[in-house]
Amino acid sequence: xxxxRGKIESLSPTEQEVYSKLYSERVIDTEDxxxxxxxxxxxxxxxxxxxNKGYLQKIRKGLYAVVPPNLIGEEFKPDKFLIASKxxxxxxxxxxSALELxxxxxxxxxxxxxxxxxxxxxxxxxxxxxKFVTTKYSFGFEKMAHQGVKVSVSDREKTxxxxxxxIKHAGGLEELMKSLNNLPSLDWDKLGNYLKRFxxxxxxxxTGFILESLDIRGSEETLNKLEEKVGDKTYYLERGRExxxxxxxxxxxxxxxxxxxxxx
Numbered sequence: 492x493x494x495x496r497g498k499i500e501s502l503s504p505t506e507q508e509v510y511s512k513l514y515s516e517r518v519i520d521t522e523d524x525x526x527x528x529x530x531x532x533x534x535x536x537x538x539x540x541x542x543n544k545g546y547l548q549k550i551r552k553g554l555y556a557v558v559p560p561n562l563i564g565e566e567f568k569p570d571k572f573l574i575a576s577k578x579x580x581x582x583x584x585x586x587x588s589a590l591e592l593x594x595x596x597x598x599x600x601x602x603x604x605x606x607x608x609x610x611x612x613x614x615x616x617x618x619x620x621x622k623f624v625t626t627k628y629s630f631g632f633e634k635m636a637h638q639g640v641k642v643s644v645s646d647r648e649k650t651x652x653x654x655x656x657x658i659k660h661a662g663g664l665e666e667l668m669k670s671l672n673n674l675p676s677l678d679w680d681k682l683g684n685y686l687k688r689f690x691x692x693x694x695x696x697x698t699g700f701i702l703e704s705l706d707i708r709g710s711e712e713t714l715n716k717l718e719e720k721v722g723d724k725t726y727y728l729e730r731g732r733e734x735x736x737x738x739x740x741x742x743x744x745x746x747x748x749x750x751x752x753x754x755x
Contacts, residue, residue, distance in 0.1 A: 499564050500544040509537050510546050514557050517640050518573045521553045550574055550616050571619045575603045576642035578621060582607045583632035583643035585624065586660035587670075589650040592635060592642075595673045597666055604660055606632075606645070606653075624660065631685055647674065648682045652689065655697050664729045665751040672705050679713045686717075695720035697728060700740040704752070 502510060512527045513519050524534040538555065541547040545563050548556040554577060556569035572592060575584050585606040590596040602620045605611075611623040631649025634641040645653060651671060654661035661667040686695060699717035702710045718739065727734060727743045734743035745751070 502541075502544065502546070506537065506540055506544075506546075510541060510557070514559075515639070516557065517638065518550070518554070518556050518569060518577045519547075520555070520577055551614050554578065568617055570638055571603050571621075572637055572642055573640055574616065574619075575605050575621055576637075576640075578605055578623075579607050579611060581629075582623075583645055585632075585645045585650070586653055586657065587662045587666070589645045590654065590661065590670045592637065592644050593647055593650060595647075595650075595670045596662070597669045598662065600662065624657075628689060630688060631681075646681075648677055648685055651677065651682070652685055652694065652698065655701060656689070656691075656694055658729050664732075664745065664748070668701070668704070668748075668752055671701065671707075674705075674707055676708055677710070679709065683713065683716065692720065692722035692724065693726045696722070696726060696740045696742055700728065700737060700742055700744070703740075704748075 509524070509527050513523060516523060521534055521538065524538055525531045528534055528537060538547060542549060542555070546558055548558055548567060548569065550556055550569070554574070556567070556574070558567050572584060572588070575588070576582070582605050584592055584603065586604040587596060587600055588604045591599060601618060602622055604622055604624055606624050606626050606629070608625065608629055610625055613620060613622045615621070631646055631652075632643050633646045635644050651674070654667050654671070658664055658667055661670070686698065695717050699714060699721070702717070703714055721739075721741050723741070725736070725741050725743060729745060732745035732747065735746050736742075737744045
């Protein structure tokens with residue numbers, strides 16, 4: 492197999508202790524190593540030792556995957572969501588990547604979308620691109636257990652609204668509609684509160700149309716409230732498509748939406 496390193500080097504007692512304490516995190520940064528050692532001046536030394544012996548795999552500067560014991564010396568591909576969750580101190584997995592984590596997406600993408608407050612350069616590792624999206628709407632995320640590690644991800648209601656606002660980041664209209672159709676339910680009070688925080692006429696209108704199209708259980712009262720929020724301005728559900736006018740939601744809707752929805 493490509494990627495074999497040959498003979499596995501043993502660890503010193505201190506190296507073994509550091510490795511064992513880091514292993515539960517799966518993906519770590521230099522601050523994690525400092526926390527384990529209790530001496531910030533030794534972190535670089537022990538990272539180098541563990542890397543040289545194949546127990547740590549560099550992802551990018553300051554970010555490393557902890558290689559499982561049974562894969563030391565073998566080809567190893569760390570989980571993309573565990574990597575994404577450690578890229579920034581304050582970030583959460585969002586948009587189509589959140590749809591994937593919630594088990595809703597129709598397809599698996601090789602780009603992981605991460606929402607942050609500040610700008611961060613995108614990077615690629617093992618054919619996966621990690622793309623950062625800045626926002627002023629940094630709310631509506633939760634901790635989710637993934638492979639035994641807690642990762643930050645937008646909750647279902649915020650994922651719904653984020654993807655509806657920026658359909659491109661959801662993988663396009665067809666992917667969005669079919670993915671959202673897998674939603675078993677939504678917390679309608681939470682959805683309403685999030686809509687108030689966004690305070691965008693366009694989002695009220697797009698949300699109302701999508702909810703009505705998908706006929707998600709329990710949405711009747713919410714639909715009535717959303718209809719009251721419809722403004723005078725007409726918006727496109729998704730630009731770049733031949734569209735027809737929907738009077739109820741004051742939206743231009745792609746004419747081929749029924750075709751896109753087939754099978755949803």
